Amino acid sequence: MADRTGLRAEPSRTCVGCRGSDSWSALLRVVAATDGRDADQHGPIPIHPDPRHRMPGRGAWLHPSPDCFELAVRRKAFARALRLQAAVDVSAVARQLGVQHA
Template sequence: MHRSSVRSARMRPGPAPGRIWECCKKEAGRMVPVRTCVACRERAARTELLRVVVHEDRLVVDDRAVLPGRGAWVHPTVHCLDRAVTRGSLLRALRVSGKPDISPLENRLKKLMDN
């Protein structure tokens, strides 16, 4: 057997047989992207989390997950949003220096509390 074929047989890309990718989980026969909440550190499907980005020195909720820049994922619950802001894990995940305006995020938090 040629040396390169031995190496390619040993170094197969992807997870070990019987395992799924760490970044995805299988739901309804489809692979779904998985993200980690910066507040509680729980893993959840991307559709269950909110993406937050810094846009023009303001924290903005990116509902469609299309805004450019580094994003941080958080559960859309009062507990997780409040915890992410008060502990500073949101700013740390976004790698922001200074204090961006968090009023858009606070407005989202108030909407969640009203519901």
């Protein structure tokens, strides 16, 4: 969709951490690696960063900052945004952002 200047407008997404809106290119997409398995039997579902925005499946968007990451973890926003009923393992996203996460 073009704006009044004739340039194509970049889509915006909402950060699951701070709930602020930003262009999709400024946010990190994360996806759940469910692999068709039942999480209750196999522990937490791993959440993986998708910096190229190409991985299949439902995605959640996050500002690539430690503050937004911690807010999202504290609010349990990853599971809610990805529509998961089980616990999630965010260690791969923490490594991507350089955050120490317990």
